[in-house]
Amino acid sequence: MEVMQVLHMNGGMGETSYANNSLLQKKVIMMTRPITEAAVTALFSATNTTFQAGLAIADLGCSSGPNTLFAMSEIITIMIDVCKATNHEMPEFRVFLNDLPGNDFNTIFGSLLPRFKEKLSEQMKSKYGALATLPCFFNGVPGSFYGRLFARESLHLIHSSYSLMWLSQVPRGLEGNKGNIYMARSSPPKVLRAYYEQFQRDFSTFLECRGQELVVGGRMVLTLLGRRSDDPSSKECCYIWELLAIALNEMVSEGLIEEEKLDSFNIPQYTPSPKEVRLEVQKQGLFSIDCLEVSEVNWNVFDADFDLNWSILDTNSNFDIVLKDGGYNLARCMRTMAEPLLIDHFGKEIIDGVFKRYEALLADRMSKEENAFVNVVISLKKIT
Numbered sequence: 477m478e479v480m481q482v483l484h485m486n487g488g489m490g491e492t493s494y495a496n497n498s499l500l501q502k503k504v505i506m507m508t509r510p511i512t513e514a515a516v517t518a519l520f521s522a523t524n525t526t527f528q529a530g531l532a533i534a535d536l537g538c539s540s541g542p543n544t545l546f547a548m549s550e551i552i553t554i555m556i557d558v559c560k561a562t563n564h565e566m567p568e569f570r571v572f573l574n575d576l577p578g579n580d581f582n583t584i585f586g587s588l589l590p591r592f593k594e595k596l597s598e599q600m601k602s603k604y605g606a607l608a609t610l611p612c613f614f615n616g617v618p619g620s621f622y623g624r625l626f627a628r629e630s631l632h633l634i635h636s637s638y639s640l641m642w643l644s645q646v647p648r649g650l651e652g653n654k655g656n657i658y659m660a661r662s663s664p665p666k667v668l669r670a671y672y673e674q675f676q677r678d679f680s681t682f683l684e685c686r687g688q689e690l691v692v693g694g695r696m697v698l699t700l701l702g703r704r705s706d707d708p709s710s711k712e713c714c715y716i717w718e719l720l721a722i723a724l725n726e727m728v729s730e731g732l733i734e735e736e737k738l739d740s741f742n743i744p745q746y747t748p749s750p751k752e753v754r755l756e757v758q759k760q761g762l763f764s765i766d767c768l769e770v771s772e773v774n775w776n777v778f779d780a781d782f783d784l785n786w787s788i789l790d791t792n793s794n795f796d797i798v799l800k801d802g803g804y805n806l807a808r809c810m811r812t813m814a815e816p817l818l819i820d821h822f823g824k825e826i827i828d829g830v831f832k833r834y835e836a837l838l839a840d841r842m843s844k845e846e847n848a849f850v851n852v853v854i855s856l857k858k859i860t
Contacts, residue, residue: 500809500849501638503773505547508699508853509554511767512635515695515855516554518766519633520562530568530613531555532631536621537639538573540580545592547635548573552596552612568611574625577618578816589614620644622681626689634686637699640679643744647674650742655725658717658743659709668708675746679756687762690858696763702747702852704770712850713747716775719841720814723833733826741821743814750852757856767855772848775806775838803839807831 533551538544548571559566573584593612619625621636622644647670653663659671686696703713724741727733750768757763811831818827841847 500773500806502543502546504699504851505543505550505637507771507773507851508637508697509550511769511853511855512551512697513554515697515766516551516633517558518857519693519695520555520558520564530570531633532570532572532626533633533635534572534574534617534626534631536574536625536634536636537642538575538579538584539639540575540583542588542592543637544573544584545588547637549592549596551633551635566611569613571612571614572617572626572631573614574617574619574621576620579618581616581618585614585616621685622678624685624688628688629691631686631689632691632694634690634694634696634698636696638701640682640698641701641745641747643671643674643746644678644681645674646742646744647671653742654739655721656718657721657724657738657741658745659714660718660721661709661711661714663709671746672708672752675748675752676756679748679753680760683757683760683762687760687858687860692858692860694858695766696854696856696858698854698856700748700753700852700854701745701849702753702770703749703850706749706751708747708749712848715841715847716810716849717743717745719837720810720830720834722837723830726833727826727830732829733822737822741818743817747850748852750854753852753854757854762858762860763856764859765854766857767853769853771851771853773851775842775847775849803835803837803842806838806842807835810834 533548535544535547538547552569552571555569556566558564573581575581593614596612617625621639649670650667653660653667656663656667659668690696701713703710705712708714724733724738728735728738750770754765754768757765811827811834815827815831818830
């Protein structure tokens with residue numbers, strides 16, 4: 477599997493698109509807003525910070541739905557508030573939206589962005605009057621963030637949410653991980669080690685590249701799907717994929733999938749602990765850590781404390797937000813991520829069948845026990 481060519485979220489605005497099944501990711505962005513606000517405030521309070529050439533913001537792993545514009549609207553609003561509070565002159569905003577070349581940039585720039593900019597202007601006019609013509613310029617940047625994307629010292633703030641757990645490639649040395657599609661309790665130690673070593677290489681490369689692209693004093697706010705436990709095969713990070721493996725194994729037993737085909741399929745992801753994230757940052761030596769936190773979000777995104785208000789991004793009546801049982805919603809969310817990988821490896825014919833089984837498994841588990849995704853959030857400052 478060539479991860480860089482295959483990995484992308486489902487595009488468009490259809491029933492199984494990321495755009496219509498990414499409310500969980502939106503909730504995570506909302507949960508991290510205080511950390512983002514602190515990073516922006518620190519950026520503006522630095523005595524040597526000037527933005528005469530404009531303020532450059534990058535969202536790495538933006539994907540194709542409205543979440544990237546929601547994240548940028550949050551950041552821009554925070555920046556405007558901080559400018560007014562600190563008497564900074566309002567800079568021009570240069571926003572860079574990055575993802576792999578297979579990402580559906582057409583939906584962002586063709587359908588979502590024009591209405592987003594109009595809504596943002598309306599919101600600014602109602603809040604600040606003269607700022608109705610906010611100078612804000614958007615750019616698409618296709619490419620892997622495990623390499624250089626921007627000119628040296630050209631960025632002030634980098635945001636990334638639920639992207640950095642994806643690896644640049646499937647780790648080597650996963651032979652013997654029979655019946656599994658990811659790290660699992662039954663995985664041999666060498667498999668766990670191979671996944672961790674790939675994460676170390678990738679995250680180190682990411683930090684090195686961003687260290688070259690950020691100005692001194694620039695900030696990064698990164699949110700990764702992770703774990704609290706020191707055990708990389710713990711249930712809190714691997715259970716969601718173990719259930720998909722069960723669905724695939726059922727299809728093997730019924731002769732719908734070849735066993736050898738299943739044994740050669742592995743998810744290119746690693747969910748690190750806070751300790752592992754901190755270690756790589758300290759080894760790199762380019763950044764200081766302002767904040768490192770762990771939080772949780774329930775598998776059932778439509779729990780009692782979730783606000784469905786899309787704010788200024790509620791711009792398109794085609795969003796197909798369907799409130800059904802938790803298994804249905806979570807299966808659709810996972811499908812937006814896993815479907816391109818599964819199609820590349822197994823073919824399109826199995827997709828509806830495997831996700832029907834997966835939905836039933838998720839619904840069963842969610843009716844019997846509480847499960848949550850663990851978020852590792854780190855705020856960094858470039859120091860050299």
